[in-house]
Amino acid sequence: MTQHLNEDDLYRTSSQYRLWSFSPESLATLRRKTHELAITRASQYAPKSKSSLWQDGTAVDCLNAEECLRLVQRYLDQVRTTSDHFKWPVPVKATAAQYLARFYLSNSPLTYPPKEIYKTVLFLACKTEATHMTLSEYARRISTPADEVLAPEYKVMQALRFTLDVRQPYRGLKGVLMELLNLAEGRVGEVECVETGGAKALQAEMLALEVPARTAQTMWSAKAAGKIESKDVMDRINAAYSAARTILDGPALLTDAYFLFTPSQILLAALHLADEPLTSFYLRTKLPLDSDLRPKILTTIAACAELLASFSGSHILSKDERAALEQKLEGCRDPSTRDLVGSHAVAKRGGDGGEEAEEKARKKKAAREKHLKEGDDLFGPSLNGKG
C-alpha cells in the first residue's frame, strides 16, 4: 500500500510546523501570557510593599510587553551581525535568530535578559548547522568566558523543546532561481494540470513581461532602448534573486514571518517584493488556474509580503535606547537567575552540597595517583603496607 506524500505533506511532518507555527492571535496570546507570568513572578522577588517598581498595584518600572519585544528584536539583529562577523554561512544566522525568537516565546526578558542568552544561542546554532567552532575559540573571539556561553544552554534547549531543526527559505530560493533561468533559456519542467503553452511560449512571455514597479526592491531596470533579450531577462532574474536574498536576510528574520508563514511562502513573498511581475509569471506556471488552493496561496503570499515590507530598519532599537532599556531591566529582573554559571555548575554536579563533593573528588584523585605511583615501582606495590 503506497502512500503518496507531496511537498506540503513533507513540511507538515517537520517540528517547525508542529510546534513553532502559530496563527497571529495565538502568537499574541502566547506572548501576553508569558509576559503576565513574568510580571507575576516579579511580585515575588520585588514585593509590592517594598519595591519602587510598583505603583497602584501595577508594575510601573518594569519593562512592558512592547519594550520586551523590541529588546528581543534588537538582539536578533545583534545575532545577525555577530554571525556576519564570524563569516558564517547564512543558515547559521537564520537558525540562531529563530532560536532566540522561540526562546522568548516562552520566557521573558525579565527572567533571562537577552544579553546573557544570545551568545549561547549563536553557539548552539553554529553547532546545529555544522559550522562548529570550538568553545574556547568562540569564547575568545566573542570576549566572553566559556562558562558564561555554556551555562544557559540547557535552558535554551528546554525552551526550544529540543527541536533544533529550523526550515529556511534560502535553498528554496536557489531552486526558484534555477527554474527561472531555465525558463528564460527556453526549457521548462511541465507541471501536471497547468496550461503553459510550451517552453517557447513561456520564453516569449518572459521577454514580454512588464517592467517591475518603482517600489519594487530589485535593482534591475529596463533598458531605455532596444528589445529585451534573454540575457536581459537573466539579469533581471539574478537581480530579483539578490534583492529577495537581502529581504530574507533582514526583515524575514526580524519579524514573526517564520512563525506565521512557511519558508516557501516567505521566499515567494520576498521575490514578490523584489519583482512582482516575474513572481506572478512564475506562479502562473506552477499553480493550475482552476485549483481552489491558488487564490488562497496568492493571498497568503501577499500577506507575507506585506509583513516583510512593513518592517523597516529604523524600527530596531538604537544603541542608546538599548542601553537605557537594559538599565531599566537591571532594576526589575529576576535575581534568582543572575548567577547562571553557578546554577549550571551545581546542576552538572548533581546538586549535592558543593563541599562534600569536592572532598570526595579530592580523595578519589589522591587514591588514584597513589595507585599509579605504586604501579610504577620497580618491585611492585607494597604488601599490606609492610615491607
Add this chain to the structure above:
Amino acid sequence: MSRIAAPKAAPVSKRDPRTGVVQSQDDVCPVCKSARYMNPSLRFLVNPECYHKMCESCVDRIFSHGPAACPIKGCGRTLRKHRFREQTFEDIKVEREVDIRKKVGATFNRREEDFETLLAFNDYLNDVEDITFNLINGIDLEETNKKFEAYTRAHGKEIEENAQMAVQERQSFSAAQKLERQQARERREAARREEEEEKREVEENRRDVLNRLASGADAETVAKEGQRVQLKKRMDRQAATERQRQLQAAEDTQSERNGRFIIKGLRTKQKPEPEAPVDPFGGLRLVDSYFTLQDDYIWEGIQEASKDIKQTAGGYDVRDYAHRSLVAAFSGLGVFVADEMTQRGQLAQNDCAVSESVGFKDAEMISAS
C-alpha cells in the same frame, strides 16, 4: 434304583455372566494343567509378547518375582507380569492383529485433511496397510521395522499434534452429546410440567364453576364464563408453546450450523504468495506536485558543480541538489499556517487539552496533546 444311571451331565460350556467370555469345562491351563472343573473361578490371561495363555495363578506364581521366561515349551521370551491381560477376542489371531493395528495406528495417524490430493492420501493409506500387513504376517520384518522407525523419527511432532487433536475432538464430541442429552431431558421435563399444569387448571376451573353455581349465580352465565376462561387459558398456553418451539428450532439450527457433523475432506491447496520485493521506504512515495525536475539547469552553480571533479568523484549527482532545492522551494506552499493552527486549537479545546509550551522558569511544562 440302579446306580449305573448316568448322572445328568452338566453343560459343557456356558458364558461367564460378568465378562461375557465363553467358558467351557475343558479349559485347561497349558502350564499347570488345572481345569475349571477343579476351580470354577479359573481365569486365563494372555501376554501380548507371545500371545500364550495361562491361568492367573500361574502368572502370579511365575512372574511375581520379576521378568521371567515364558513357560510354554519352545517359547523362551521374557515376559513381565504387568503386561498380562484378559483376552478380548475369542480368536487369538484377531487379538494379535488388533494389537498390531493399534500400534501402527498410534504412529501413522494422519488424516484426510492433511493431504492435498486424493492420490496422495490413498498412497499413504496403501503404505500404512502394507506395513500393517507385513507386521501381522511377519513378512520382511526388518525392513518394515526400519520404515516404521524412520517415519516416527521424521514426523515425531506431527504425530503428537494429531494425537492431541484426536483427544480434543473426542472430548468435544462427548461434551456435545452430553449437552444434547441434557437438553432432551429438560424438554421432557418441561412437557411433563405442562401436562400437569393443564390438568390442574381444568380441575380448578371445574371447582370454580361449582362454587359459583353453589353460591347461586345464573347457571348459564357461569357455564359460559367458565368455558371462556378455560379457552383463553388454553390459547395462551398454546401460544407460549409455539414461541418456545420456535426458539428451540432457532437454537437447533444455530447449533447445527456450528458444525457438530462437519464432513472434512481433502485440504484445499493454497499456492504460496510470491514474495514481494523489499521496499525500503515502507510504502511511502514522495511526489513532486509543484515542479518537474529537469535534466540540466543552466545556473552557473549547477554547471560548475557538475564539472568539478571534487563534487562528482564521489558519485554525487548534482540533480540531487537541484531536486532538494526545488522541494524546499515548494515545501509548505499549500500549508496555511493560520487556518491549520486555529483548527488544531479548536480541536484541542474540544478535547479539553491545552496546547501551550511554556518555559522553564515561568510555569510548569504542560505538554501538548
